[in-house]
Amino acid sequence: MPELPEVETMVRGLRPVVCGQILRRFEVLDPLLFGDHSAEEVKDRVECRKIQRVERRGKWVLFELEPGGGVIVIQPRMTGGFWLVAPQREDHARLIFHLDGSTKQVWYCDTRRLGRVSWHEDLEATELACDRSQGPDALVIGERELADRLKRTSRGIKPALMDQKVLAGLGNIYADEVLWRASLHPSRRADRLSLLEQQALHAAIRPVLEQAIAAEGSSFDAGYRTVLGLEGGFLAENAVHRRAGEACKRCGELIVKVYMPGLIGRPTYFCPWCQKLKRVRSR
DNA sequence: CGGTTACCCTGGATGC
DNA sequence: TGCATCCAGGGTAACC
Numbered sequence: 001m002p003e004l005p006e007v008e009t010m011v012r013g014l015r016p017v018v019c020g021q022i023l024r025r026f027e028v029l030d031p032l033l034f035g036d037h038s039a040e041e042v043k044d045r046v047e048c049r050k051i052q053r054v055e056r057r058g059k060w061v062l063f064e065l066e067p068g069g070g071v072i073v074i075q076p077r078m079t080g081g082f083w084l085v086a087p088q089r090e091d092h093a094r095l096i097f098h099l100d101g102s103t104k105q106v107w108y109c110d111t112r113r114l115g116r117v118s119w120h121e122d123l124e125a126t127e128l129a130c131d132r133s134q135g136p137d138a139l140v141i142g143e144r145e146l147a148d149r150l151k152r153t154s155r156g157i158k159p160a161l162m163d164q165k166v167l168a169g170l171g172n173i174y175a176d177e178v179l180w181r182a183s184l185h186p187s188r189r190a191d192r193l194s195l196l197e198q199q200a201l202h203a204a205i206r207p208v209l210e211q212a213i214a215a216e217g218s219s220f221d222a223g224y225r226t227v228l229g230l231e232g233g234f235l236a237e238n239a240v241h242r243r244a245g246e247a248c249k250r251c252g253e254l255i256v257k258v259y260m261p262g263l264i265g266r267p268t269y270f271c272p273w274c275q276k277l278k279r280v281r282s283r
Numbered sequence: 284c285g286g287t288t289a290c291c292c293t294g295g296a297t298g299c
Numbered sequence: 300t301g302c303a304t305c306c307a308g309g310g311t312a313a314c315c
Binding site: 285286287288289290291293294295296297298299 | 301302303304305306307309310311312313314315
């Protein structure tokens with residue numbers, strides 16, 4: 001479910017309600033979600049501490065507690081999400097943050113239970129953990145840095161963009177949208193883009209993500225919702241993802257859906273006219 | 284080492 | 300209706 005725009009939307013929704021509040025009780029309904037530190041251990045450290053800030057790094061949510069409380073890091077992965085209102089499916093609730101404020105509790109729900117919860121002693125340790133599995137955030141990365149990182153892999157440009165160690169935040173939906181905007185075929189080799197193509201690619205990332213954030217992310221089926229239970233609107237205005245058979249907004253060619261090697265079980269959508277794999281030789 | 288796949292999970296949609 | 304199969308916003312361990 002959540003890629004960068006969805007997680008950013010969650011964080012923006014959580015901040016005004018959660019920041020400055022004491023985390024009275026950290027109720028753990030599903031201890032399977034925890035990593036190095038057990039649920040009990042985390043409870044001991046975070047309960048009765050003030051939540052100072054809520055931040056996003058790539059697709060991760062960071063709850064920074066007052067000194068001594070460390071940092072709770074939640075990776076929603078495919079189906080994790082936060083609810084300020086009672087969740088649609090209360091049986092999918094995995095955590096409950098009990099607070100003092102007018103919003104008494106914040107639910108964390110995760111249908112498929114693929115999400116993970118970790119805890120780190122302080123900001124420094126959190127930073128290290130983030131850097132170990134994530135590259136620069138997609139909203140922050142510079143053109144040169146992106147180009148340098150793409151030069152280091154011979155994979156297709158789409159799997160490279162989805163690799164969180166290359167840059168953090170893009171997933172299946174927004175990789176498709178960024179590549180369409182930059183007019184690049186998803187199977188182009190990441191290390192063989194021209195300078196112009198590198199520039200076009202970098203220039204496409206921010207506008208796509210910002211438009212998606214403005215729309216509060218992408219919802220379909222029973223998946224992602226905002227913290228208030230609302231659907232994100234981006235898939236009503238996007239270019240290619242989940243639009244197989246529709247006309248390309250740029251050239252009118254029909255959007256296709258393919259499964260590319262290296263991306264198991266994840267469909268790719270693109271415009272075969274705008275996003276050509278090979279240059280057509282003119283004669 | 285880098286690239287690819289197998290697998291972790293569950294529920295809704297689709298097909299027979 | 301009932302049951303099997305497929306599908307899905309992610310990430311990582313294990314394999315070649």
